[in-house]
Amino acid sequence: MSSGYNFAYLDEPTKRMLRRSLLKAVAIPGYQVPFASREMPLPFGWGTGGIQVTAAILGRDDRLKVIDQGADDTTNAVSIRDFFAKTAGVATTLSTRDATVIQTRHRIPETPLQHGQIMVFQVPIPEPLRWLEPRETETRRMHAFADYGAMHLKLYEDVARYGRITTAYDYPVLVAGRYLMRPSPIPRFDNPKLDASPALMLFGAGREKRIYAVPPYTSVKSLDFEDHPFTIESWDRPCARCGAADSYLDEIITDDRGGRRFVCSDTDHCNQRLDAKEKAA
């Protein structure tokens, strides 16, 4: 841990401010709590909301995992992991099972989460009604009155135009039967993992200055129609590395002649399965 920084970079009053917002967010599942987002040593859009939430909740005994699109080894994930190793001196890990705090961009790990774990999501646009209603005063009123007539409209427009619901990520959900929420740009494949999860889910939007949360074991329902029910993505082949048939796959171009492979987006999950196979062999 380098000296010269307060623990986890942010000063203590800022962390207290963040924790108050987090407590309110947990108390009102799915409700967007405003907070005084700080300048961070990286630009908005690079995970500043998630980093501030992580900084506010990290303790000295935590083990931090950071993933970007499911991978622990991409630039953003490596940088943020190093940032907290440097400023907080906490242990880091690549293992979903071993982590106490997992900061993520665009995925929820395949390994089932456990009670006591905390997920921290990086959120670009927190407001689910924003595409439809540009006025913040109006979207606040709509949330306050649970006036969600507009909430199915995006799905209606999908089916009208394409014959099916095409929304593939950031698929809107209703939290605890009350607040409409954007789950951040995770694939809709991950939406069912939010429902009644034993882990605490925290969402931070740095540029938009909003925090929201899904407490453990909270109902999270993906919106749909009776005749166009919610479904998750599926693939006609398993992972080319580990052979998993039930994980979210990334398409990887392997050459200039159209060659491609489908592999797990969750690198830890894929590697664990490969290790297990090797041990068994």
Add this chain to the structure above:
Amino acid sequence: MSGPILEVRDLEKRYGARRAVAGVSLDVWPGEVLGIVGESGSGKTTLLSAIAGRVAPSAGSVTYDGRDLTELADVDRSRLIGDKIGFVHQNPRDGLRLNVSAGGNVAEKLMAAGARNYGALRETACRWLDRVEIGRDRVDDHPSKFSGGMQQRLQIARVLATQPQLVLMDEPTGGLDVSVQAKLLDLLRGLVDELGLAVVVVTHDLGVARLLAHRLLVMKDGLVVEHGLTDQVLDDPAHAYTQLLVSSVLQV
């Protein structure tokens, strides 16, 4: 008919010292179209906004179907107005979502009311498009591509889709070509008769008032100066201001 669906009593709206609406009472019964005429600044639009819950009255009551809207919590009033009271804006762009298909515009309030079957929603939307004489083949088009008259008809379909019992209209034919106005008036009259709607329509066009309204209120300086059956007020105006209004209409 059991009684009025809307009862307004001593409604007042003050802006500082100025009284935009200075104590207005009116009743509207199911199946009845009440016209409110008067020049700009007479308070007619403020009165309509206060009935619609868009402007908080300074005094008086607005009772819809036995419930005083001014006494309700904001959320209850908003729901009641959303479900049971329709509002047709003068400019259809204020009452439509231009970046959403015609079908979506009609279906939105039905989804708010809990409808979750896409096929049924779409069929309902198409039936409403039929009613307002917009081709079903336009159901997936955005209203930004529609003419002003079509946009206004779509707005009416959107408002009527939840089957409100009371519809408030602010200059519904304003800003439309005269030829389009006539078609819209015919449509509105037909819908009012068929659906037994109660309507309050604000207009400064006495021709529109004559063709659409059963009864008229004439407003001036925030007060109702004359009221009666539409043809009584227009053919036998008693108040000086009404006589001025009627005699100022250009004859074709």
Add this chain to the structure above:
Amino acid sequence: MNQSRKENLLLQVSDLSKRFTLHEQGGVVLSVLDDVSLSVAAGECVALDGPSGAGKSTLLRCLYANYRADKGRILVQHGGEMIDLLHADARALLDIRRRTLGYVSQFLRVIPRVPTLDVVAMPLLSLGVDREEARDRAADLLRRVALPEPLWKLAPATFSGGEQQRVNIARGLVVGHPILLLDEPTASLDADNRARVLELITERRDAGAAIVGIFHDEAARSALATTIHPVRSRQEVAAA
């Protein structure tokens, strides 16, 4: 007045007065009707008689509650009761007009661009008659007044005066109101069409309608009127 006529009175006007205050002209008060009384029984036709400006049209319009009379009574038999138009509220007046009081004005005033057949059917629709039946009945009347069928689909705005008047008569008679108020129903008709319209109105009268009308046309008056009611001009012009 014999007993049976008294029982059949559909319209009873007594001591009716109507004044106009013209605010636009310095508050001049015109007293047009003063203590007018008349009554009409089923099967009778009262012709209002008097020079231009005597107040015939004003009286007719008061009887329709188009003009608001200042005092007196206009009792109309409506739904088995005698109702005073001067004290009926707006909804009662509209109901009386829908069911009981028919009015044929000199000029047709309707929503532009509505086809003639629907213009004529409209009074039936507002009574709740279904569209098919309303159109059938409207078509019967248009045939009776000999309006050429190709015109039925067109809006009447571009029709000749005589054609518009026949549309107006068809519209006024389509419901079969027990009381009819007619303001020069044959004024702009040629001889053939006048005969057709008079035959139609005579039929209605003989079937028991009570009619009050203004007929400048001598043929119409002699064919229809059972009573002539003189309307005397008693205008007093006074400053307010």
